[in-house]
Amino acid sequence: MLSAARLSFRKTSLCFPDGTVALREVDLDIAEGELVSLIGPSGCGKSTLLRIASGLLEASSGEVLCDLDGLGYVFQDPTLLPWRRVQKNVELFAELHGLPKAERAERARRALRLVGLEGSERRFPKALSGGMRSRVSLARSLILEPSLFLFDEPFAAVDEITRERLNDEIIRLFCLSGFAAAFVTHSISEACYLASRVVVMTRSPGRVHAVVEVPFGYPRAPELRFEPAFVEVTRQVSALLREGNTGEGAEL
Ligand SMILES: Nc1ncnc2c1ncn2[C@@H]1O[C@H](COP(=O)(O)OP(=O)(O)O)[C@@H](O)[C@H]1O
Numbered sequence: 001m002l003s004a005a006r007l008s009f010r011k012t013s014l015c016f017p018d019g020t021v022a023l024r025e026v027d028l029d030i031a032e033g034e035l036v037s038l039i040g041p042s043g044c045g046k047s048t049l050l051r052i053a054s055g056l057l058e059a060s061s062g063e064v065l066c067d068l069d070g071l072g073y074v075f076q077d078p079t080l081l082p083w084r085r086v087q088k089n090v091e092l093f094a095e096l097h098g099l100p101k102a103e104r105a106e107r108a109r110r111a112l113r114l115v116g117l118e119g120s121e122r123r124f125p126k127a128l129s130g131g132m133r134s135r136v137s138l139a140r141s142l143i144l145e146p147s148l149f150l151f152d153e154p155f156a157a158v159d160e161i162t163r164e165r166l167n168d169e170i171i172r173l174f175c176l177s178g179f180a181a182a183f184v185t186h187s188i189s190e191a192c193y194l195a196s197r198v199v200v201m202t203r204s205p206g207r208v209h210a211v212v213e214v215p216f217g218y219p220r221a222p223e224l225r226f227e228p229a230f231v232e233v234t235r236q237v238s239a240l241l242r243e244g245n246t247g248e249g250a251e252l
């Protein structure tokens with residue numbers, strides 16, 4: 001069952017020092033064990049919203065509730081350290097948190113198994129494909145067993161087939177671990193496939209334009225993407241995106 005909110009924004013606004021208003025009165029709640037997608041035009045403030053959630057940026061006004069203790073953050077760029085092997089890259093956050101050597105090695109092995117990279121522990125990042133690098137980045141965040149994940153377009157740079165596989169991976173991990181997540185993406189199909197709710201943002205300065213409920217349970221089968229009910233949800237999100245981008249009404 002869903003219970004307490006893991007992440008809440010109440011009338012959260014952000015104005016950068018140069019006067020750019022990035023967010024205007026955003027209201028959003030993500031409950032424990034809920035996977036919510038955020039979609040909106042480039043520059044509408046999606047990354048800014050996640051930065052505020054993680055404490056990297058402070059909101060100009062409004063309230064933010066986020067438990068930083070169990071937070072995982074996955075960026076578009078995997079930002080792996082090229083001189084470290086996969087195993088040591090995955091151990092990084094555990095190292096920074098001061099976990100003992102044997103424990104972080106064991107956790108890294110477990111995380112690598114979860115993302116399907118068993119056997120690649122001793123490879124260097126340059127020897128990996130884009131999809132594999134994304135998996136390493138995911139494993140690196142999984143190692144601290146977060147209760148809330150912030151995903152900032154983590155698969156934007158990988159090809160569609162790989163992205164679909166990685167989406168299935170996320171759903172599998174989500175079903176296994178029950179974390180809550182805010183998943184920022186440009187892809188309508190990805191947003192709808194992953195989430196139980198899709199939050200559609202307006203163009204800059206970003207606000208929540210609409211929220212679409214995705215009426216499918218978990219786990220989700222890859223074939224769902226071709227079912228008429230799923231296509232209908234993507235059509236709704238697409239229409240709302242256009243509406244929020246132009247400010248004109250759209251026919252749903
Ligand atoms: N440090 C900054 N100073 C001023 N403006 C910024 C800064 N960072 C981002 N912006 C602006 O804030 C808006 C939102 O940016 P961002 O959150 O990165 O958008 P998105 O992730 O949705 O593409 C954009 O107009 C961007 O140019």
Ligand SMILES: [Mg+2]
Pocket residue numbers: 046047048152
């Ligand atoms: Mg961004």
